[in-house]
Amino acid sequence: MFAVLKRDFKSYFNSPIAYVLIGLFMFLSSYFFNSYLSYGVSDITSNVVSDMSFLLLFVIPILTMKSMAEDKKNGTEVLLLTSPARITEIVMGKFLALYCVFLIMTGFTLIFPIILTVFGDPDLALIFSSYLGFVLYGAVFVAVGLFASSLTENQIVAAIIGFVGLFALYTIRYLASYFSGFLYDVFTWLSIADRYNDFMNGIIDISSVIFMISLAAIFIYLTVRVVERKRWSQG
Amino acid sequence: MIEIQNLTKEYGKIKAVDNISFSVEKGEILGFLGPNGAGKSTTMNILTGYISSTSGTIKVAGHDILENPVEVKKRIGYLPEQPPLYLDMTVDEYLNFCAQLKSVPAKRWRSEKKDIMELVKISHVSHRLIKNLSKGYKQRVGLAQALIGTPDVLILDEPTVGLDPKQIIEIRKLIKALGKNHTIILSTHILPEVSAVCDRVVIINKGRIAAIDTPDNLSKMLSDFSRFSVTIAGPENKVRNALSDIYGVKYLEVSNRIKDDEYSYIIEADKDVDVRKPMFNRLAQLGFPILELKSLNLSLEEIFIQLTTTEEMEVQ
Numbered sequence: 001m002f003a004v005l006k007r008d009f010k011s012y013f014n015s016p017i018a019y020v021l022i023g024l025f026m027f028l029s030s031y032f033f034n035s036y037l038s039y040g041v042s043d044i045t046s047n048v049v050s051d052m053s054f055l056l057l058f059v060i061p062i063l064t065m066k067s068m069a070e071d072k073k074n075g076t077e078v079l080l081l082t083s084p085a086r087i088t089e090i091v092m093g094k095f096l097a098l099y100c101v102f103l104i105m106t107g108f109t110l111i112f113p114i115i116l117t118v119f120g121d122p123d124l125a126l127i128f129s130s131y132l133g134f135v136l137y138g139a140v141f142v143a144v145g146l147f148a149s150s151l152t153e154n155q156i157v158a159a160i161i162g163f164v165g166l167f168a169l170y171t172i173r174y175l176a177s178y179f180s181g182f183l184y185d186v187f188t189w190l191s192i193a194d195r196y197n198d199f200m201n202g203i204i205d206i207s208s209v210i211f212m213i214s215l216a217a218i219f220i221y222l223t224v225r226v227v228e229r230k231r232w233s234q235g
Numbered sequence: 236m237i238e239i240q241n242l243t244k245e246y247g248k249i250k251a252v253d254n255i256s257f258s259v260e261k262g263e264i265l266g267f268l269g270p271n272g273a274g275k276s277t278t279m280n281i282l283t284g285y286i287s288s289t290s291g292t293i294k295v296a297g298h299d300i301l302e303n304p305v306e307v308k309k310r311i312g313y314l315p316e317q318p319p320l321y322l323d324m325t326v327d328e329y330l331n332f333c334a335q336l337k338s339v340p341a342k343r344w345r346s347e348k349k350d351i352m353e354l355v356k357i358s359h360v361s362h363r364l365i366k367n368l369s370k371g372y373k374q375r376v377g378l379a380q381a382l383i384g385t386p387d388v389l390i391l392d393e394p395t396v397g398l399d400p401k402q403i404i405e406i407r408k409l410i411k412a413l414g415k416n417h418t419i420i421l422s423t424h425i426l427p428e429v430s431a432v433c434d435r436v437v438i439i440n441k442g443r444i445a446a447i448d449t450p451d452n453l454s455k456m457l458s459d460f461s462r463f464s465v466t467i468a469g470p471e472n473k474v475r476n477a478l479s480d481i482y483g484v485k486y487l488e489v490s491n492r493i494k495d496d497e498y499s500y501i502i503e504a505d506k507d508v509d510v511r512k513p514m515f516n517r518l519a520q521l522g523f524p525i526l527e528l529k530s531l532n533l534s535l536e537e538i539f540i541q542l543t544t545t546e547e548m549e550v551q
Contacts, residue, residue: 003332003336004336006335011321074320078280079380081284082311082313083333083337084308084337086305231286231287232287
């Protein structure tokens with residue numbers, strides 16, 4: 001697992017992809033930070049982090065698109081799958097490599113609360129819950145992107161599937177408003193955005209934490225299944 | 236070492252591999268020969284656990300590939316048709332990664348790495364990016380990858396494809412040398428390769444085994460007549476007339492004109508008649524000296540064509 005993790009992580013920084021994405025992400029989130037500062041909004045960090053989650057919709061699919069798709073295209077998948085490592089280990093390694101890139105990207109944004117702490121007196125507990133929400137949210141997004149990448153050997157297609165999947169996940173709560181009763185409950189329960197907003201408001205609900213981790217785990221599991229199913233395919 | 240029984244792989248209605256069985260002994264180099272699309276790569280992919288079979292069993296060193304895939308994979312080094320290389324890594328980084336992936340202990344790997352790199356002669360390119368290497372070197376890096384962890388079994392899918400003649404000879408020598416410590420299955424559609432390297436040959440066609448034997452036995456088994464190449468000084472038409480009268484000669488053809496009135500001929504004759512003596516006497520009488528006479532065994536190439544075409548006729 002660590003072999004794959006290390007290799008994939010390095011490869012993101014060997015190509016421009018990680019730098020470009022982190023740069024773009026920082027540029028846009030700094031822009032949000034700056035505008036909230038000038039508007040004089042309170043709870044600046046949770047507002048910025050909330051906007052950052054929207055940026056992830058575009059950034060994550062581009063980050064994850066090559067993870068599995070490239071291995072298939074280059075034939076290196078054969079190397080991984082015929083090695084004594086288990087498929088779960090390989091997929092976990094790939095997921096963690098992506099997640100590390102995501103965490104580094106998130107790490108850069110910690111500059112905002114640091115600036116606020118130096119020049120003011122922000123609510124540190126709220127900052128903590130916002131960031132906890134963000135990294136959990138990121139885990140789900142990365143897992144969805146990874147899953148999308150396992151479906152195809154074309155990176156562009158992987159990015160598009162990833163984006164559509166994330167967009168569906170992001171907007172599921174709007175779907176809820178079309179229904180009432182049981183379906184309404186199901187869709188609101190599924191709504192990752194609602195749970196995310198709780199974190200932004202300083203509410204750390206343990207069921208939400210478990211929900212997010214489970215959702216990420218489900219997509220990682222599905223990725224493993226896709227890889228395995230291909231082995232058994234008859235056509 | 237390797238036992239394959241009733242292996243079948245179906246893709247929809249097409250049988251890519253159709254009920255093949257064979258076994259490979261320890262230390263043997265087995266050639267896997269067949270035209271494109273015969274099912275060579277499919278069989279190898281199943282052997283290495285990359286894809287699954289529809290039915291049939293495979294055992295490597297007594298471990299079943301379905302029941303105990305990890306044990307089987309530990310014992311196999313695989314070089315697929317397209318070497319599985321990460322182009323954005325240096326040779327060094329790549330081999331280290333493969334060693335970690337195959338869980339080779341770090342201590343052992345340090346000494347093993349040096350040996351492998353020297354064996355396949357890539358020490359001097361170890362710090363270069365793989366994408367900048369030539370096809371021949373990429374192939375060697377792929378081979379080095381297969382050797383990591385000194386697996387008992389090496390499976391090499393067309394290891395010499397795309398190399399220049401000098402490299403081909405080197406790689407063949409290398410494979411031959413590796414055969415001393417490893418059991419090797421090697422696929423190819425280049426026939427001289429098989430006779431140069433392999434102890435035994437499996438000829439596969441349309442997913443089925445057409446023949447299994449040593450290259451020599453295959454040659455003997457299949458030739459119903461003996462063939463000679465003869466160079467004779469004398470006008471072509473007269474020599475032709477003289478020779479075709481001889482009892483036992485079935486076929487005569489000019490293969491090469493050396494100079495005026497000096498030609499090489501290919502002669503095919505019945506196996507149980509020795510035509511060499513009457514040929515000599517007859518030509519001596521006419522005053523056309525034999526300058527060269529050598530016997531031609533059926534080359535593997537011809538055996539291959541013969542086997543794969545008879546198979547086809549059976550199917551029709």
